[in-house]
Amino acid sequence: MVSDIKSLSPLHTSPLLYPFESPVFSLSQKCTPNFHTITKFSKFPHSDHLISPETMAGGSGNTSSSDRAGGNDVTGVNLTSKTPIFGQKLYVIIAITVIIVTVVFTLICVCIRRNLNTKRRRRMRVKHSSGLFPLVSETVKNESVEKAARFGVFRKDDEKKEEIQPIIKVVEGKIGDTNSGSNESGTSRSEDALSSVSAENLSGFGWGRWYGLSELEVATVNFAAENVIGEGGYGIVYRGVLRDGSVVAVKNLLNNKGQAEKEFKVEVEAIGKVRHKNLVGLIGFCADGAKRLLVYEYIDNGNLEQWLHGDVGPISPLTWDIRMKIAIGTAKGLAYLHEGLEPKVVHRDVKSSNILLDRKWNAKVSDFGLAKLLGSEKSYVTTRVMGTFGYVSPDYASTGMLNECSDVYSFGVLLMEIVTGRSPVDYSRAPGEMNLVDWFRGMVASRRGEELLDPKISVQPASRSLKRVLLVCLRCIDMDANKRPKMGQIVHMLEADDFPYRTESRPPRDTGTLGSGVDVASKASSTN
Numbered sequence: 010m011v012s013d014i015k016s017l018s019p020l021h022t023s024p025l026l027y028p029f030e031s032p033v034f035s036l037s038q039k040c041t042p043n044f045h046t047i048t049k050f051s052k053f054p055h056s057d058h059l060i061s062p063e064t065m066a067g068g069s070g071n072t073s074s075s076d077r078a079g080g081n082d083v084t085g086v087n088l089t090s091k092t093p094i095f096g097q098k099l100y101v102i103i104a105i106t107v108i109i110v111t112v113v114f115t116l117i118c119v120c121i122r123r124n125l126n127t128k129r130r131r132r133m134r135v136k137h138s139s140g141l142f143p144l145v146s147e148t149v150k151n152e153s154v155e156k157a158a159r160f161g162v163f164r165k166d167d168e169k170k171e172e173i174q175p176i177i178k179v180v181e182g183k184i185g186d187t188n189s190g191s192n193e194s195g196t197s198r199s200e201d202a203l204s205s206v207s208a209e210n211l212s213g214f215g216w217g218r219w220y221g222l223s224e225l226e227v228a229t230v231n232f233a234a235e236n237v238i239g240e241g242g243y244g245i246v247y248r249g250v251l252r253d254g255s256v257v258a259v260k261n262l263l264n265n266k267g268q269a270e271k272e273f274k275v276e277v278e279a280i281g282k283v284r285h286k287n288l289v290g291l292i293g294f295c296a297d298g299a300k301r302l303l304v305y306e307y308i309d310n311g312n313l314e315q316w317l318h319g320d321v322g323p324i325s326p327l328t329w330d331i332r333m334k335i336a337i338g339t340a341k342g343l344a345y346l347h348e349g350l351e352p353k354v355v356h357r358d359v360k361s362s363n364i365l366l367d368r369k370w371n372a373k374v375s376d377f378g379l380a381k382l383l384g385s386e387k388s389y390v391t392t393r394v395m396g397t398f399g400y401v402s403p404d405y406a407s408t409g410m411l412n413e414c415s416d417v418y419s420f421g422v423l424l425m426e427i428v429t430g431r432s433p434v435d436y437s438r439a440p441g442e443m444n445l446v447d448w449f450r451g452m453v454a455s456r457r458g459e460e461l462l463d464p465k466i467s468v469q470p471a472s473r474s475l476k477r478v479l480l481v482c483l484r485c486i487d488m489d490a491n492k493r494p495k496m497g498q499i500v501h502m503l504e505a506d507d508f509p510y511r512t513e514s515r516p517p518r519d520t521g522t523l524g525s526g527v528d529v530a531s532k533a534s535s536t537n
C-alpha cells in the first residue's frame with residue numbers, strides 16, 4: 010500500500026484532490042478550512058488540529074511512522090480506492106474530470122473565437138454594401154464580366170456612357186449647301202458642296218477624332234473575319250476595341266467607283282456633329298489613301314430586323330411595351346433630324362436593319378449613308394430614288410422629289426412591321442399578304458385590326474393602345490404626302506394614352522381626317 014502511494018505522482022497527492030477521497034472532505038464542507046486543513050496536513054501530519062490519518066485512511070491505522078516522517082503519509086489519498094461516484098476508483102474519476110474540464114475549456118475557446126470571426130465578417134459586409142443592390146460574390150462578378158467581355162456585350166463604363174449619350178448637341182452653323190429643284194437628277198448641289206470636303210481638311214469640322222489606319226487595324230485585329238458584325242450595301246462593319254479599352258463599330262467603306270469617298274462625306278456631314286440618344290454616334294473617321302473608314306459608338310444588342318424576324322422562338326422577347334419603346338425612340342431620333350437641325354437631315358433609308366438596339370431596348374437610328382441635307386428654305390430636293398424596297402414612299406419613287414415626308418412614310422412601314430412582326434415584302438406569304446402595306450390597310454378596313462398583332466406577342470395590348478398605333482401607321486402612309494404627320498407629332502401620338510379618344514371628340518371636319526382607326530383605314534384605302 011505504502012509503496013503504491015510512493016509511486017504516485019505529486020498530482021495524485023495534491024491536497025486539492027482530497028475532497029473526493031472521503032466524506033470528511035466532502036464538497037459540502039466549506040472550502041477554506043478544508044484547504045487549510047489539507048495543506049497543514051501534508052506539512053504537519055502530527056498536528057492536533059488535523060483530522061487523524063486513521064480517519065482519512067478509513068480507520069485502517071496501518072500506516073507506518075516512517076511513511077509519515079517522509080511526508081508521504083498519504084494513506085488518506087488512496088487513488089485506487091473506490092469512490093461513491095459510480096463506484097469508480099479515484100484515479101479514474103480524476104482522469105475523467107481532467108478530460109471533461111479540458112474538453113469544456115477547449116469548446117468554450119472555440120465558441121468565443123467563432124463568435125469573434127462572425128462579428129468581424131458582419132462588419133465587413135456592412136462596409137462593402139451600398140444597400141442599393143445585393144452583393145454579388147467576387148467569383149460570380151468576375152465570371153459575368155469575363156463572359157460579357159468575350160461576347161462583346163458590355164464594358165464596365167457602359168452605364169456611364171449611357172448617361173452621357175442623351176446630350177443633344179445642336180449642329181453649330183450650316184454644313185455644306187442644300188438645294189432643291191425639279192431639274193436636277195442624280196447628284197445634287199449638296200453633294201457637290203460635300204465633295205469639296207477632302208479627307209485632309211476634315212479635322213476642320215471640329216468634332217470627332219481622326220484615327221490612323223494602323224490604330225483601327227489593331228482594334229479590329231487586322232479586320233479579322235470573327236470581328237465582322239455585318240455587311241451592308243456600303244461596306245463591312247467590324248467590332249473593334251480601341252487602345253483605351255472602348256468598344257467601337259468600324260465601317261470599312263467599299264471603294265466602288267469613288268462610292269466610299271461619297272458615303273464617307275455624307276455620313277460625316279449628316280451626323281458628324283449630331284449627338285442624340287436615339288441616333289448612333291459617329292465618333293471618328295479614318296482616311297488613308299483610298300481607304301475610308303467610319304468609327305461609331307458600338308451598340309451592343311443587334312438590330313430590330315434581327316429581333317423581329319430572327320429565330321427567337323415562339324414567344325418574342327419584344328413585348329408590346331418594348332416595341333412601343335423602340336417605336337417612340339426611333340420617332341424621336343427622326344424628329345430630331347427633321348426638326349432639330351438646320352439644315353434638316355432626311356435619312357432616306359429608315360428600315361428595321363438600321364434601327365440598332367442597346368440592352369435597355371433603346372433605339373438608335375443608324376446608317377446615314379443615303380442621308381440628304383435639306384435647308385429650311387426648300388420644301389424638297391430632287392434626286393435619284395434611293396432607299397430599300399418596301400419602305401420607299403410611292404410619291405418619292407414616282408417623282409424623285411424628296412423631303413422628310415418620305416422618311417415619315419418609311420417610318421409608317423416600320424411601325425407596321427413592329428406591330429405585325431411581318432417584313433414589308435414577303436414572297437413566302439399568300440398573294441394577298443405579300444405586301445405588308447396593302448394587307449395592313451385591308452385588314453383595318455375590314456375591322457380585323459386585332460388580327461394584325463404579331464402572334465409572338467404573348468400579352469396582348471389594350472385594344473385602345475393597339476387602335477392608336479394602327480391609326481398612326483395609317484396616317485404615316487397617307488398617299489397625300491402633305492397630310493402625313495410630322496415626326497414630332499408622331500412622338501406625341503405614340504406617347505399619348507388617350508390619343509384616339511381626343512380625336513374622336515373633335516368636330517366632324519377633323520374626324521373626317523383622323524377618325525377612329527377604322528374610319529381612317531377606309532379613308533386611307535380609298536386614297537390608294
Ligand SMILES: Nc1ncnc2c1ncn2[C@@H]1O[C@H](COP(=O)(O)OP(=O)(O)OP(=O)(O)O)[C@@H](O)[C@H]1O
Nearest residue numbers: 239240241242243246258305306307308312362376
Ligand atoms: N454602330 C454599330 N454598332 C453595332 N452594330 C452596328 C453598328 N453599325 C452597324 N452595325 C451592324 O452592322 C451591320 C451592317 O450595317 P450597315 O449599316 O452597313 O448595313 P445594313 O443597314 O445592314 O444594310 P444596308 O446597306 O442595306 O443599309 C448591321 O447588321 C448592323 O446591325
